[in-house]
Amino acid sequence: MPTVEVISVGTELLLGQILNTHGQYLGRELAALGLDLYYQTSVGDNRARVIQAFARAWERSDVVILTGGLGPTDDDLTKEAVAGFLGLELIEDAASRRWLDKFFARRGRRMTPNNLKQATLPQGAKALPNPNGTAPGVLLETGGKAAIMLPGPPAELLPMFADHVRPYLIERWGGGRTVIVSRVLRLCGIGESDAETRVKDILTRQGNPTIAPLASGGEVTFRLTAKATTPAEGSVLLDQAEAEMRGRLGQHIYGLDQQTLSDVVGDQMTRASLTIALAESCTGGLIGHQLTQRPGSSDYFRLGVIAYANEAKTAALGVPAEVIRDHGAVSEETALAMALGVRRVAGTDMALATTGIAGPGGGTPDKPVGLVYGALVWPGGEDVRRWDFIGGRQHIKERAAFAALTMLWDHLKGLRQTGGVAGKDGTGAGAGV
């Protein structure tokens, strides 16, 4: 089985100034391709030490992937070190040069001589296009081995790996005899211990696939990991394990792998041709931001109002001043009035509202920091929920946005299961606080 080795270049890694997340990403990707990764090394921006690390890796592995050090500054020396070690000259690549020219022209910025070095490649190497930055990646095959150099910023590295390196590794290095594949199940509307208790016997059974809970920033997730001889066989094993998990927890599994709850509800609304408006108080725009991460979200998301001040709740949403006076801005009644108000302005099928106390200030014994109300309205129905979150301001905002989207997911799922006419279903599961 071909062996791959990863070298992360960057003094900031060794000083602990940034976390090496590429190591994890590449490890996972290579495992999924069935390629053996035996060593990962981090080394600073020092020519002699980059060469030392590369020489060692080149000697014992078939493919060496280097990350970082492709930028325009003198500190960026990955290409120079590898080319120097292999006795190759760096020559300008015409296509990369054209890309750089265009990149700078569009921005009306001047190219410096340092930028030009980003358009150079070791003799015989191929450029990997970088739509998200100025540094192309480098693919160099020589002597039956391959060196692959990728830019450090995750926004550049991840798409470049997915679009160019993964297909190349499959095509040229064939994957191995054993593949390790994994799948993540993502849950909403259930707590971590509750979820684990329901599948305790499955978790403790040491089978293939293995199933383990995965700490994931407040979300409840499980990772299924299978060993197989082919990805297809691995996929079947994962399907079986997923089916077993769905038997216990199906009503809470909203998605797989990298899917987000906002993408999943976006798919549901697109399929059902439903539109939505938002009235956000304590979430401050986060739900709007999440919904609009999905391409095509303008099909269902029409209007959001971030009504941070009480006067804004009245002026922009028509929340009656006496509702706020009698029940408070953080109340079931205000949440519902916000949702009804924004639906009236936007003329959408549904509307979702949040109001709460994100902290650290603003809490009272009656209404402590972390108290949040969510309201969802649809033609003929409504759902209002109350949550008590614990944690810092940013955590509370995130949990509130997730809980509000969970309300929406519950409603849309209910529509599908009952076969209710889209947007006309008046029986909201979980209505009431």
Added chain:
Amino acid sequence: MPTVEVISVGTELLLGQILNTHGQYLGRELAALGLDLYYQTSVGDNRARVIQAFARAWERSDVVILTGGLGPTDDDLTKEAVAGFLGLELIEDAASRRWLDKFFARRGRRMTPNNLKQATLPQGAKALPNPNGTAPGVLLETGGKAAIMLPGPPAELLPMFADHVRPYLIERWGGGRTVIVSRVLRLCGIGESDAETRVKDILTRQGNPTIAPLASGGEVTFRLTAKATTPAEGSVLLDQAEAEMRGRLGQHIYGLDQQTLSDVVGDQMTRASLTIALAESCTGGLIGHQLTQRPGSSDYFRLGVIAYANEAKTAALGVPAEVIRDHGAVSEETALAMALGVRRVAGTDMALATTGIAGPGGGTPDKPVGLVYGALVWPGGEDVRRWDFIGGRQHIKERAAFAALTMLWDHLKGLRQTGGVAGKDGTGAGAGV
């Protein structure tokens, strides 16, 4: 200066199942002690490969720290590999054995023969107590070098490092004579190459502090790193270097270290007692989300409108339908009308608007994906800007939010510098497209 090397042992690291956070923790700690760390390696639970990695590290470094592989299973072989390579026997350590006996007795669990191996140490080594688990750490000094083995779980490793390893490193390897401190300068309103060109002579000068650009998700940042004998002395060195950088780039430096642009403009608005409203189209709520990450943001942020659909721009913001018809939803005129509209509704001092094409769909030759307009209005003045971003949808949203906040920062800074009365200054720097 003594050199230290870190080897993380664990197949789960190479498979990407867990993130290597020890690397960052140890890197930061060693830097703070002034010890040089040139390489970090991750290797799987394989005896031959652990030995290979250790042999290399032992040859080139004074101190080798290994993490992981001290557990009771057959997979745990760090001690065995190191002792084997150095030709030392593993012998039972009486104190560790007593600790294990007590540990299991307290929990009413039976010890397995495998557990017993956790009480063994290479000849001549010293056990490092582990109050949080069954595996003691190992400190082995031989031939003028030191090998330090620490358990993998963070809850065990972190206190063991702090309580036993850090004091040992200071005492024996003279850490403490040099410290490494760093500071990050964060810039806005300038491109990476342009910024670097202005300080090229400073960057290429290999002094103390060293100054290097740091790729940081689209933001332009520089890291200053100083070596000194005390943190206070380091701080003075950083102050001097920062002053020199400010001389060249001061008008673009908005913050330090972990400060965000949205926090900085929040501070400025609080000081100036100014309020703001937002009208977001392509940024979809992201600016609102960022502004509301700061505690106390309700003092200045009153209302945000996420006007995703054209009808919403008209209904909620009063943008005249003919402006959209004549100039398009993505235009200077619409951006300005959105800002004026939301200010009218919210009654704030200022308003900030964005409209653009985040993609991947919706672009035309005239108005390509990535084209974004921003508008800022204040009493008696306005600023409208046009940007052309390149990249994926999420990247474009982030760049647009950052550029819009940069407009706001520029304006607020101008108020302070000209001594203009807050909110009454009619001369916007950079007004016009």
